Amino acid sequence: xxxxxxxxxxxxxxxxxHKGILFKITNSYCKNAEDRKDLLQEIIIQLxxxxxxxxxxxxxSTWIYRIALNVSITYFRKANRxxxxxxxxxxxxxxxxEENTSNTLEIEINYLHHSISELKPLDKxxxxxxxEENSYKDIALIMGISETNVGTKINRIKAALKEKFSTIKxx
Amino acid sequence: MQDTDLIQLxxxxxxxxxENLAINRQNTFEITKLKLKxxxxxxxxxxxxxxxxxxxxxxxxxxxxxxxFHFASPFLLISAGLVSLLNKLAxxxxxxxxxxxxxxxxxxxxxxxQDKLARLKSSTIWIARILFLQIPFWTIFxxxxxxxxxxxxxxxxxxxxxxxxxxxxxxxxxxxxxxENKDKSWFKLxxxxxxxxxxxxxxKLLEEVEDFKDER
Numbered sequence: 001x002x003x004x005x006x007x008x009x010x011x012x013x014x015x016x017x018h019k020g021i022l023f024k025i026t027n028s029y030c031k032n033a034e035d036r037k038d039l040l041q042e043i044i045i046q047l048x049x050x051x052x053x054x055x056x057x058x059x060x061s062t063w064i065y066r067i068a069l070n071v072s073i074t075y076f077r078k079a080n081r082x083x084x085x086x087x088x089x090x091x092x093x094x095x096x097x098e099e100n101t102s103n104t105l106e107i108e109i110n111y112l113h114h115s116i117s118e119l120k121p122l123d124k125x126x127x128x129x130x131x132e133e134n135s136y137k138d139i140a141l142i143m144g145i146s147e148t149n150v151g152t153k154i155n156r157i158k159a160a161l162k163e164k165f166s167t168i169k170x171x
Numbered sequence: 172m173q174d175t176d177l178i179q180l181x182x183x184x185x186x187x188x189x190e191n192l193a194i195n196r197q198n199t200f201e202i203t204k205l206k207l208k209x210x211x212x213x214x215x216x217x218x219x220x221x222x223x224x225x226x227x228x229x230x231x232x233x234x235x236x237x238x239x240f241h242f243a244s245p246f247l248l249i250s251a252g253l254v255s256l257l258n259k260l261a262x263x264x265x266x267x268x269x270x271x272x273x274x275x276x277x278x279x280x281x282x283x284x285q286d287k288l289a290r291l292k293s294s295t296i297w298i299a300r301i302l303f304l305q306i307p308f309w310t311i312f313x314x315x316x317x318x319x320x321x322x323x324x325x326x327x328x329x330x331x332x333x334x335x336x337x338x339x340x341x342x343x344x345x346x347x348x349x350x351e352n353k354d355k356s357w358f359k360l361x362x363x364x365x366x367x368x369x370x371x372x373x374x375k376l377l378e379e380v381e382d383f384k385d386e387r
Binding site: 011112 | 177180181183184185187188189194196200202203204205276278279280281282283284285376379380383384386
């Protein structure tokens with residue numbers, strides 16, 4: 001049995017190794033910085049709560065994607081309740097250095113984010129997984145649908161996303 | 172815009188993240204030391220308050236039946252008994268649903284988890300259906316022997332009209348408050364309050380889940 005301190009250390013290392021996934025998901029589901037902080041904290045709490053149930057047949061990333069997406073879609077509105085239960089941790093868990101939106105690339109990234117944020121919750125989940133270059137097999141495992149269905153849905157969402165992106169760009 | 176452009180753009184965001192994203196190890200470590208409380212303790216105060224209020228109401232009704240059993244009119248006793256029974260059912264379903272929601276595996280695939288949660292949350296409308304069934308009893312609980320002895324035709328016409336309308340309304344709502352009618356204006360009006368927002372959101376999500384399950 002892993003000692004609790006070792007378990008905590010392992011958990012923190014897993015989170016650190018996958019911090020990019022967590023940031024991108026929370027950023028896609030929450031535009032407001034304060035809400036994002038709450039959502040991220042809720043995801044990490046849920047990850048910790050299910051850490052003992054982690055099935056080593058899956059990659060850590062699959063486990064993290066499932067929980068982070070499920071929490072983002074469902075649990076976010078319970079953020080206030082969570083504050084009462086666990087007590088708020090006031091400092092950020094993840095932070096970015098000052099954003100600079102002066103160059104074209106950054107502006108385009110912002111356009112992409114804006115387009116993604118307008119997608120429906122499940123479409124958004126699928127698009128994030130696609131942009132993260134997960135294989136259809138992995139996406140199917142995370143989402144719980146067939147690989148064929150993943151392909152069909154991605155094509156449909158991609159078309160919608162491109163349209164949103166072009167519309168935002170021309171505004 | 173090509174697919175590769177989208178992925179390239181996302182990758183450049185990745186690169187930016189790698190350069191700028193830092194993790195507060197201490198805060199993450201702190202989370203592993205937090206004592207996680209049970210679902211019951213973590214329940215929103217408003218939900219807890221609603222349940223307590225419901226239980227108190229049922230206790231009051233049951234006490235009323237016991238205390239007035241030998242004095243009150245059968246209409247009051249039967250109405251109070253059935254209203255109490257319907258409220259007990261509603262409270263039971265509410266607590267059971269919340270317990271089921273808390274037990275849904277959050278680390279299961281996204282579509283199945285969301286399907287289970289959305290179905291459980293949207294089934295809260297069952298509570299509304301059951302509670303609406305008490306309407307007719309509120310139109311008869313005050314009937315008594317004096318009304319039968321001294322009541323005139325006008326009183327009884329009015330009374331029967333109220334009871335029939337109440338019964339019709341209760342049954343109509345019981346059979347029509349369902350997922351299929353979610354787009355009807357009366358349904359939206361009935362479930363428009365802040366308390367019903369999670370239910371409305373769940374119904375919306377359920378549609379999206381159904382669409383995802385569809386292989387076309």
